[in-house]
Amino acid sequence: MADTLASIAIPCPLRRSFDYLWPASLQREIQPGTRVKVPFGRREVIAVVLGPADNTDVDASKLKAVIAVLDDDPSLSTALLGLGKWAAHYYHHPIGDCLHQMLPLALRRNTPPTAENTAAWQLRPNADIATLSPRAHQQRALFNALLENGPLSRADITALGFSASIVRALQQHALIEEGEPSSKPAPAEQGPTLNSEQADALQQIIDSDGQFARFLLDGITGSGKTEVYLQAIAHALANGKQALVLVPEIGLTPQTLRRFEQRFPGRVRSLHSGLSERQRWHNWQAARDGRADIILGTRSAVFADLPRLGLVIVDEEHDSSYKQQDGWRYSARDIAVKRAADSQCPVILGSATPSFDSLHNADLGRYQVLRLRQRAGNACEAPIRLLDIRQHALQHGLSDTLLNAISSNLRAGNQSLLFLNRRGFAPTLQCHCCGWIADCHACDARMTVHYKRRQLRCHHCDAIRAMPASCPDCGNSQWIYDGPGTERLEMFLNQHFDAPVLRIDRDTTAGRDSMAELVKEVNKGEPCILVGTQMLAKGHHFPAVTLVGIVDMDAGLFSADYRATENSAQLLLQVAGRAGRADRPGEVLLQTHCPAHPALQSLSQHGYRDFAAAQLAERRLLDLPPYTFSAVIRCDAPQLHDAEQFLQQLRNSLQPPAPGWQLLGPLPAPMARRAGRFRASLILQASERRTLHQQLAAACNVAESLSRRGQLRWSVDVDPIEMF
Numbered sequence: 001m002a003d004t005l006a007s008i009a010i011p012c013p014l015r016r017s018f019d020y021l022w023p024a025s026l027q028r029e030i031q032p033g034t035r036v037k038v039p040f041g042r043r044e045v046i047a048v049v050l051g052p053a054d055n056t057d058v059d060a061s062k063l064k065a066v067i068a069v070l071d072d073d074p075s076l077s078t079a080l081l082g083l084g085k086w087a088a089h090y091y092h093h094p095i096g097d098c099l100h101q102m103l104p105l106a107l108r109r110n111t112p113p114t115a116e117n118t119a120a121w122q123l124r125p126n127a128d129i130a131t132l133s134p135r136a137h138q139q140r141a142l143f144n145a146l147l148e149n150g151p152l153s154r155a156d157i158t159a160l161g162f163s164a165s166i167v168r169a170l171q172q173h174a175l176i177e178e179g180e181p182s183s184k185p186a187p188a189e190q191g192p193t194l195n196s197e198q199a200d201a202l203q204q205i206i207d208s209d210g211q212f213a214r215f216l217l218d219g220i221t222g223s224g225k226t227e228v229y230l231q232a233i234a235h236a237l238a239n240g241k242q243a244l245v246l247v248p249e250i251g252l253t254p255q256t257l258r259r260f261e262q263r264f265p266g267r268v269r270s271l272h273s274g275l276s277e278r279q280r281w282h283n284w285q286a287a288r289d290g291r292a293d294i295i296l297g298t299r300s301a302v303f304a305d306l307p308r309l310g311l312v313i314v315d316e317e318h319d320s321s322y323k324q325q326d327g328w329r330y331s332a333r334d335i336a337v338k339r340a341a342d343s344q345c346p347v348i349l350g351s352a353t354p355s356f357d358s359l360h361n362a363d364l365g366r367y368q369v370l371r372l373r374q375r376a377g378n379a380c381e382a383p384i385r386l387l388d389i390r391q392h393a394l395q396h397g398l399s400d401t402l403l404n405a406i407s408s409n410l411r412a413g414n415q416s417l418l419f420l421n422r423r424g425f426a427p428t429l430q431c432h433c434c435g436w437i438a439d440c441h442a443c444d445a446r447m448t449v450h451y452k453r454r455q456l457r458c459h460h461c462d463a464i465r466a467m468p469a470s471c472p473d474c475g476n477s478q479w480i481y482d483g484p485g486t487e488r489l490e491m492f493l494n495q496h497f498d499a500p501v502l503r504i505d506r507d508t509t510a511g512r513d514s515m516a517e518l519v520k521e522v523n524k525g526e527p528c529i530l531v532g533t534q535m536l537a538k539g540h541h542f543p544a545v546t547l548v549g550i551v552d553m554d555a556g557l558f559s560a561d562y563r564a565t566e567n568s569a570q571l572l573l574q575v576a577g578r579a580g581r582a583d584r585p586g587e588v589l590l591q592t593h594c595p596a597h598p599a600l601q602s603l604s605q606h607g608y609r610d611f612a613a614a615q616l617a618e619r620r621l622l623d624l625p626p627y628t629f630s631a632v633i634r635c636d637a638p639q640l641h642d643a644e645q646f647l648q649q650l651r652n653s654l655q656p657p658a659p660g661w662q663l664l665g666p667l668p669a670p671m672a673r674r675a676g677r678f679r680a681s682l683i684l685q686a687s688e689r690r691t692l693h694q695q696l697a698a699a700c701n702v703a704e705s706l707s708r709r710g711q712l713r714w715s716v717d718v719d720p721i722e723m724f
């Protein structure tokens with residue numbers, strides 16, 4: 001064999017591949033998708049082979065050689081390599097970084113863990129659950145799982161949502177021992193008989209078997225969407241196929257995992273950020289060699305290698321966690337649809353509040369709509385009632401009507417849920433004597449008061465300061481705490497009501513099992529008041545909640561940013577969907593200062609579809625997405641001027657606005673300074689996707705060639721969900 005040339009994708013910020021010498025001494029063929037070690041600058045990096053290169057512009061004296069081949073079989077399959085190339089092109093992102101991010105961490109670093117330990121845990125003879133504290137809920141749950149299922153492998157235990165520390169705890173109590181994995185897996189739980197809407201939806205999915213078909217499963221919360229997914233998966237598995245199921249970050253709860261695991265024992269593997277690097281690698285590997293039939297995961301699981309992929313599901317497809325918000329800003333939902341197209345299989349996008357993108361695709365006939373209008377079982381959807389709070393006295397943001405409703409709901413033995421998407425005690429601290437306001441030193445933003453910790457925190461850059469003892473300007477210490485946060489509601493409700501108040505937000509659920517503990521507490525069903533942020537809105541089923549109070553959503557619903565309006569409406573209905581999920585009917589009370597606003601009227605009286613139709617009509621008139629295609633080029637720098645100048649130069653290099661082609665900016669972000677850096681953006685919008693891509697490609701070339709002052713950074717965001 002003679003020396004040849006290879007084209008290699010290097011993880012670096014440049015939008016191109018690199019040529020390397022492929023020495024005969026490697027004694028290996030060039031195989032696309034294989035990882036190699038190569039010299040790059042002064043470092044050695046792990047990179048991915050794209051393929052052979054016929055010739056190169058690189059001077060023979062400068063051409064460097066591949067140092068080593070790291071894989072026997074390519075780490076990226078032909079299908080994934082193709083997907084990576086497509087995505088790099090579509091998102092105008094460096095191919096090297098795309099392929100790098102598609103690999104599990106262990107392979108990016110070349111530290112593949114040792115083979116999977118297949119040993120299993122089982123209960124010791126005479127093990128007694130009474131040894132465990134009644135409060136050790138997780139330990140007791142694992143004990144019961146072992147009692148019901150017999151021996152469970154480590155992978156199964158993880159798949160059921162138990163951490164290694166829970167296993168260790170049982171081991172320390174001498175309750176479990178290592179054993180052989182049981183040869184027969186636990187019997188699969190049978191699903192319920194589908195109602196006619198569900199059966200109809202399932203039949204249409206099954207009918208598309210073996211072809212690419214896009215379904216929008218539009219079903220209200222609790223209508224049995226998950227049940228349709230499970231039975232569609234059963235069908236795919238029966239045909240020897242694998243299924244990929246994506247859920248939002250916050251939706252991958254131990255309960256979700258358990259539900260899938262109980263239906264398909266031993267066949268589910270999960271991929272999410274809560275797993276160790278090692279477990280992720282094992283699960284990725286299990287998908288790749290076909291041992292795992294179902295991959296259930298969050299955003300990056302869309303890159304799992306599934307050689308027999310036969311069904312793709314994206315649950316809560318409207319959820320913004322599917323869009324990566326830094327670096328490579330891909331949409332896992334859109335990539336999931338692309339994967340289904342590549343694999344010639346059906347894809348189901350499910351939601352109670354479909355994204356406007358998907359509704360538009362349904363209007364165009366690209367997506368087949370499957371509707372579930374009734375709640376499964378006896379539950380029915382709770383109506384939304386508007387509470388006009390103009391000129392009403394509020395106590396910590398709560399009207400008397402809402403407080404009275406909570407009160408009678410408690411007396412009736414029910415649970416209430418108060419939603420406010422703002423953590424902390426109060427969003428503003430002001431001096432009552434001179435008007436001084438506590439601002440963040442690094443952002444154009446105010447510090448939020450965290451009362452019990454006596455801290456001021458910036459929710460944009462995470463800066464923390466102690467609460468000042470007195471005003472830094474005038475020395476007095478009479479404070480105004482302006483506006484409510486969840487901590488404040490919790491403190492007030494505790495004084496006001498004689499019932500437990502449980503707060504669920506990022507501050508109260510930071511500990512490892514604290515969320516699970518809180519959910520268990522709620523699900524005991526005793527009367528209580530839940531207070532929380534959007535963490536409460538998603539993924540959880542609280543059967544005893546019958547009243548939902550929405551404290552303040554005006555800002556989001558009536559935002560100037562049309563995407564904020566869409567997201568707020570989705571969030572509102574998600575929260576509303578927590579009311580009356582079981583047999584008790586529910587009610588939703590929404591406090592507002594704009595009860596006559598048409599958006600609110602249509603949402604509360606006619607529902608989400610009506611609201612979406614009105615909003616979409618408006619977007620069509622204004623030439624906004626999804627009727628046009630857009631991208632944002634963002635820039636940030638220690639000086640606003642530098643960021644704006646960079647974008648202006650970029651703008652000057654692009655085609656001037658014309659019919660079907662628009663440029664907006666450079667515009668400073670509404671909150672220009674964050675974490676000490678100033679941010680601006682240039683918005684590109686076109687009526688044809690091709691135009692957008694041509695212009696973006698040109699812009700990226702120019703941006704890479706422009707000299708950059710200071711520590712200026714820039715990035716591209718195709719199909720953005722935020723403008724700044």
Ligand code: ADP
Nearest residue numbers: 192193194195221222223224225226227376377
């Ligand atoms: P969604 O995913 O739309 O929120 P789920 O699939 O979680 O709905 O269903 C809500 C509840 O109704 C679950 O407890 C589920 O087990 C139950 N359920 C779903 N379909 C049926 C059915 N056909 N018959 C009886 N119960 C059902």
Ligand code: ZN
Nearest residue numbers: 431434471474
């Ligand atoms: Zn003062």
Ligand code: ZN
Nearest residue numbers: 440443458461
């Ligand atoms: Zn800050």
